[in-house]
Amino acid sequence: MRHLLPYKYVEEIAKAGSIRKAAEVLSITPSALNRRLLAIEEELGVAIFERLAVGVRLNTAGEILLEHIRNQMSDLERVKSQIADLSGQRRGNVAIACSPELTGGFLPIQVQRYQQEFPGVTFRINRRFRMDVEQALIEHTSDVAFIFEPAKLADFQTVYNLRQPLMCVMNATHPLAKKQSLRLYECAEFPLLLPEKSWGIRHLLEQSALRLGINLRSTVQSDAREFLRDYDRQNDQLSFEIPINLNRENEPEGLVARPINPLDVPEGFIFVGHLRGRTLPVAAARFLEQVTTEMAQHFEQ
Amino acid sequence: MRHLLPYKYVEEIAKAGSIRKAAEVLSITPSALNRRLLAIEEELGVAIFERLAVGVRLNTAGEILLEHIRNQMSDLERVKSQIADLSGQRRGNVAIACSPELTGGFLPIQVQRYQQEFPGVTFRINRRFRMDVEQALIEHTSDVAFIFEPAKLADFQTVYNLRQPLMCVMNATHPLAKKQSLRLYECAEFPLLLPEKSWGIRHLLEQSALRLGINLRSTVQSDAREFLRDYDRQNDQLSFEIPINLNRENEPEGLVARPINPLDVPEGFIFVGHLRGRTLPVAAARFLEQVTTEMAQHFEQ
DNA sequence: ATACCCGTTGCAAAAAAAGCAACACTCGTT
DNA sequence: AACGAGTGTTGCTTTTTTTGCAACGGGTAT
Numbered sequence: 001m002r003h004l005l006p007y008k009y010v011e012e013i014a015k016a017g018s019i020r021k022a023a024e025v026l027s028i029t030p031s032a033l034n035r036r037l038l039a040i041e042e043e044l045g046v047a048i049f050e051r052l053a054v055g056v057r058l059n060t061a062g063e064i065l066l067e068h069i070r071n072q073m074s075d076l077e078r079v080k081s082q083i084a085d086l087s088g089q090r091r092g093n094v095a096i097a098c099s100p101e102l103t104g105g106f107l108p109i110q111v112q113r114y115q116q117e118f119p120g121v122t123f124r125i126n127r128r129f130r131m132d133v134e135q136a137l138i139e140h141t142s143d144v145a146f147i148f149e150p151a152k153l154a155d156f157q158t159v160y161n162l163r164q165p166l167m168c169v170m171n172a173t174h175p176l177a178k179k180q181s182l183r184l185y186e187c188a189e190f191p192l193l194l195p196e197k198s199w200g201i202r203h204l205l206e207q208s209a210l211r212l213g214i215n216l217r218s219t220v221q222s223d224a225r226e227f228l229r230d231y232d233r234q235n236d237q238l239s240f241e242i243p244i245n246l247n248r249e250n251e252p253e254g255l256v257a258r259p260i261n262p263l264d265v266p267e268g269f270i271f272v273g274h275l276r277g278r279t280l281p282v283a284a285a286r287f288l289e290q291v292t293t294e295m296a297q298h299f300e301q
Numbered sequence: 302m303r304h305l306l307p308y309k310y311v312e313e314i315a316k317a318g319s320i321r322k323a324a325e326v327l328s329i330t331p332s333a334l335n336r337r338l339l340a341i342e343e344e345l346g347v348a349i350f351e352r353l354a355v356g357v358r359l360n361t362a363g364e365i366l367l368e369h370i371r372n373q374m375s376d377l378e379r380v381k382s383q384i385a386d387l388s389g390q391r392r393g394n395v396a397i398a399c400s401p402e403l404t405g406g407f408l409p410i411q412v413q414r415y416q417q418e419f420p421g422v423t424f425r426i427n428r429r430f431r432m433d434v435e436q437a438l439i440e441h442t443s444d445v446a447f448i449f450e451p452a453k454l455a456d457f458q459t460v461y462n463l464r465q466p467l468m469c470v471m472n473a474t475h476p477l478a479k480k481q482s483l484r485l486y487e488c489a490e491f492p493l494l495l496p497e498k499s500w501g502i503r504h505l506l507e508q509s510a511l512r513l514g515i516n517l518r519s520t521v522q523s524d525a526r527e528f529l530r531d532y533d534r535q536n537d538q539l540s541f542e543i544p545i546n547l548n549r550e551n552e553p554e555g556l557v558a559r560p561i562n563p564l565d566v567p568e569g570f571i572f573v574g575h576l577r578g579r580t581l582p583v584a585a586a587r588f589l590e591q592v593t594t595e596m597a598q599h600f601e602q
Numbered sequence: 603a604t605a606c607c608c609g610t611t612g613c614a615a616a617a618a619a620a621g622c623a624a625c626a627c628t629c630g631t632t
Numbered sequence: 633a634a635c636g637a638g639t640g641t642t643g644c645t646t647t648t649t650t651t652g653c654a655a656c657g658g659g660t661a662t
Contacts, residue, residue: 001344006304019609032651034610043302046384051609053659061384068380072373079369083347083362277578320640333620335641354628354639 001076006040007069009033010048014066018055074140074278081281091120092283097128097142099149099200102270105245107146110291121283129198137275143284146291147271148242149200157276160292162299164242165267166204167257174236177256184264185214193239194218200268201240208265242268244299302377308370310337311349315367319356375441375579382582392421393584398429398443400450400501403571406546408447411592422584430499438576444585447592448572449543450501458577461593463600465543466568467505468558475537478557485565486515494540495519501569502541509566543569545600 009026016022019037023030041047048062058066081092098107103125111123128136131151136142138155148164150156168182176182176190188209194216195202209216246257272292274280280288310327317323320338324331342348349363359367382393399408404426412424429437432452437443439456449465451457469483477483477491489510495517496503510517547558573593575581581589 002340003304003307018607020607029652030608031610031653035650038610039303044381044384046388053608055608060387064380064383064387068376072376075369075373079365080345082365083345086361086365087347319638321638330621331639332622332641336619339641352640356639 004073004076006036007073009036010040010062011066011069013037013049013056014058014062016055017057021055070140074143078279078281081283085282089120090118090283090286092281093122093124094144094281094284094287095124095126095142096144096146097126097133097136098146099130099133099270100127100195101148101200101242102146102244103127107291110287110294114287114290118283121287130200130203131198140275143280144274144288145272147200149203149268150271153271155276156271156273157278158271158273159288160272160295162244162270162272162295163267164244164270165262166201166260166265167241167243167246168260169239169241169246169255169257171236172254172256174238174256176238176258179258182258182260184208184212184260187238187260188214188216191237192216192218193237201242204265204268205240212264242270244270305374305377307337307341308374310334311341311363311367312370314338314350314357315359315363317356318358322356371441375444379580379582382584386583390421391419391584391587393582394423394425395445395582395585395588396425396427396443397445397447398427398434398437399447400431400434400571401428401496402449402501402543403447403545404428408592411588411595415588415591419584422588431501431504432499441576444581445575445589446573448501450504450569451572454572456577457572457574458579459572459574460589461573461596463545463571463573463596464568465545465571466563467502467561467566468542468544468547469561470540470542470547470556470558472537473555473557475539475557477539477559480559483559483561485509485513485561488539488561489515489517492538493517493519494538502543505566505569506541513565543571545571 009022012026013019013022013033016025019034020030023033026033037049041049044061044065046061047059048065049056050059077092084091096107096111107125111125115121115123126136126142128142128145130147130149133142133145133147133150134152134154134156137145145156168176168187170177176186179186184205194205197203197206205216208214240260241257272288272295274284274288310323313327314320314323314334317326320335321331324334327334338350342350345362345366347362348360349366350357351360378393385392397408397412408426412426416422416424427437427443429443429446431448431450434443434446434448434451435453435455435457438446446457469477469488471478477487480487485506495506498504498507506517509515541561542558573589573596575585575589
């Protein structure tokens with residue numbers, strides 16, 4: 001939309017921290033950009049940026065305005081989406097923020113299924129850690145979020161949540177594979193493959209280990225889920241997963257998963273939702289609907 | 302704000318129902334206005350107005366857009382208000398929609414008191430009937446509302462409400478003045494001064510009369526409160542009022558008010574609030590605060 | 603002290619918008 | 633059936649606005 005170009009400019013200047021850099025990104029001259037900024041500030045009656053020697057920085061007034069700008073822009077997206085939906089053809093973009101635990105398996109299948117029905121809808125998936133998801137929603141970087149063990153839920157509108165007890169993954173030949181349920185101290189006797197500290201799985205484990213006075217020895221630490229899964233196939237080390245990522249047909253052979261006693265490690269939860277008080281674009285709302293009904297169908301009970 | 306002039310244009314065309322008429326109001330040529338409309342429609346990908354022989358009319362897409370436009374404009378007002386408030390000086394406009402019962406006495410005094418403290422704040426008071434108030438809020442014609450016996454509260458966010466039993470006003474020499482409390486059938490034996498049907502007071506009376514099988518004879522009907530008040534001073538007719546408009550020092554002499562038995566006519570309520578889900582400009586929010594605390598202080602208990 | 607990057611401004615060129623007049627069309631009236 | 637008054641729309645010219653270019657003044661870091 002041409003008429004709210006000034007808004008885009010303000011946003012870009014704020015991001016770049018300098019008029020000249022922003023001008024380069026927007027491919028116009030710094031002078032033109034500067035003049036538009038000055039015009040906005042004159043119309044508003046106050047300065048939006050404070051001028052530093054090295055560039056500019058938003059002041060309080062600017063931050064209030066920027067919040068309005070972001071609301072306004074994403075609300076316009078919603079309007080365009082609703083209007084497009086009137087003529088039968090569903091278009092738009094769905095921006096998803098999701099925990100690294102949820103990037104594989106279930107979610108991509110859901111996206112694919114939705115796109116099969118509505119090819120006009122595009123998707124953008126952003127991996128975010130549990131404490132960063134909410135910020136992504138506030139900044140309108142993402143429309144919807146799938147979070148495993150969220151750190152905050154202040155501005156979050158939960159649409160659905162799913163219980164996910166922690167599972168321990170091992171070779172079928174592993175000594176612990178004989179048991180149906182594991183205690184945490186049993187696992188701690190073996191070398192562990194752990195994700196990094198920002199993951200929800202790791203968070204649950206660390207918390208419990210601290211409470212029980214158990215020391216978890218991690219031999220290989222990675223923030224790539226695929227790596228961990230492929231690695232432990234040729235070792236007797238242990239890794240951890242949540243049910244939504246297990247029991248799939250395409251699971252590698254020779255691996256088994258055993259639940260951990262919930263007395264040792266409390267069950268985790270996947271939260272599905274969006275920014276509180278926001279009306280989602282049609283595509284995002286419908287996608288959320290599809291995913292939650294599928295979740296309820298497959299994992300409930 | 303210059304950059305959302307196109308929005309203003311759309312709004313005006315919708316209101317005028319014709320491009321040419323809107324162009325005249327906006328004091329530009331029809332061709333220029335038409336081109337801007339076409340540009341907007343092209344950017345949106347769909348038509349916003351359907352073209353009739355006698356002018357244009359919003360289609361569904363246009364109504365969605367117009368709602369967005371109104372939200373957006375009043376949210377920008379809120380932003381400007383908040384920004385102005387940062388620098389200590391409170392500015393802005395407070396648009397009030399209120400029932401005709403409430404246009405006198407209490408409300409003007411409150412406005413005057415607020416303006417005394419913050420001279421930069423302007424006010425606009427619009428008299429609206431009980432069934433029209435909500436629409437004024439939805440259209441963002443008004444920020445806050447004071448309604449006696451509202452007809453709908455679907456999109457209304459109540460901030461405060463105040464019980465207002467109906468009072469019968471008469472000359473001090475009137476035969477009914479001897480009683481402390483009146484029955485409706487007693488009043489019905491005298492000629493009545495009634496406001497028109499859209500008033501909350503009339504609504505309460507009609508409802509009760511219907512239920513009790515009483516016939517109310519109105520000799521003089523007016524939609525001007527001042528007229529009724531000045532008129533009955535030289536007659537023995539009866540009129541009706543609510544407590545918030547009584548017991549003031551400047552009340553004309555020789556008049557008394559007697560409550561009507563609540564078994565005959567149920568108590569009315571004044572509702573104070575704004576559009577649900579909307580963040581008010583600073584001035585409007587503060588004014589609402591002042592009024593509700595004053596109400597609580599003077600009329601509670 | 604020098605080089606560098608910053609926001610800002612005067613001036614000319616370029617682009618966008620507005621005004622004017624005319625066209626095509628639909629309605630209600632003559 | 634013809635007319636007139638209303639509508640939205642479009643080609644062309646004029647006006648206004650915006651942009652780009654170059655230069656200035658002022659901070660920072662080397």
